[in-house]
Structure formats: structure tokens, C-alpha cells
Amino acid sequence: MKNIFTIEKQYLIFREQAISLRKSIFKKIKMSENNEIFLDLSKVVFMSRSFADELINLIENFKLENKKIKLINQSPVIEKLLNAVKNTRKKIKKEFFIA
Numbered sequence: 001m002k003n004i005f006t007i008e009k010q011y012l013i014f015r016e017q018a019i020s021l022r023k024s025i026f027k028k029i030k031m032s033e034n035n036e037i038f039l040d041l042s043k044v045v046f047m048s049r050s051f052a053d054e055l056i057n058l059i060e061n062f063k064l065e066n067k068k069i070k071l072i073n074q075s076p077v078i079e080k081l082l083n084a085v086k087n088t089r090k091k092i093k094k095e096f097f098i099a
Contacts, residue, residue: 003032004072006040012047018054025058025069035067042073052085 005028007021025037047055059069074082 002038003028003034003036004038004040006042007044010043010045012044012051012055014048015050015054018051018058021055022058022061025062029062029067037062037067037069038072039069040073041071041075041078044074044078047078047081049081049085052082053089056082056085056089 005025009017012018025039029035029037059071062069071082
């Protein structure tokens with residue numbers, strides 16, 4: 001059975017919202033036998049870059065704990081934003097480690 005966690009808010013603006021989301025997801029994974037969560041973004045209309053950055057941190061941190069978060073039902077705009085943030089993070093890491 002899929003563990004689906006739907007984000008109910010339409011506007012995700014603050015890093016604090018992502019931190020709160022982390023706590024909720026951690027509780028859901030802890031109560032479940034499955035180490036995989038599907039994060040449903042179908043209701044999200046807007047996501048700030050800072051929220052997106054924290055969301056990516058969340059996904060990466062859970063990956064380190066052998067848990068998986070998969071994003072589902074995101075709009076093309078949200079998907080484009082997440083990809084832009086991921087690419088910026090890669091560029092910063094690359095420049096930081098090469099310099």
C-alpha cells in the first residue's frame with residue numbers, strides 16, 4: 001500500500017513550512033512499515049525557492065536514512081522550479097569543490 005501524504009496548502013512560501021512538513025512526514029514513516037512516502041503536490045499553486053530548497057534538503061536527508069520521498073502530481077511550473085533549484089545547488093557544489 002502506498003504511503004501518500006498530500007500537501008493541503010496552496011502556497012508554500014517559508015522554510016519553516018518545510019521543516020514542519022519534515023516532522024509530519026517523519027511521523028508518517030515511523031508509523032508505517034514502508035520506508036517510502038509519496039508526496040502529493042496536486043494542490044500546490046505556488047512554491048518559493050526557499051521552500052523548494054528545504055524540500056530538496058528533506059528528500060536528501062531522508063535518502064541518507066534509507067527512506068525515499070517521491071514527489072507526485074506536481075504542476076509543470078512547480079516541477080520547473082524544483083529542477084531550477086536542483087541545478088543551482090549542483091552548480092554551487094561544483095564551484096565550491098573545484099575552487
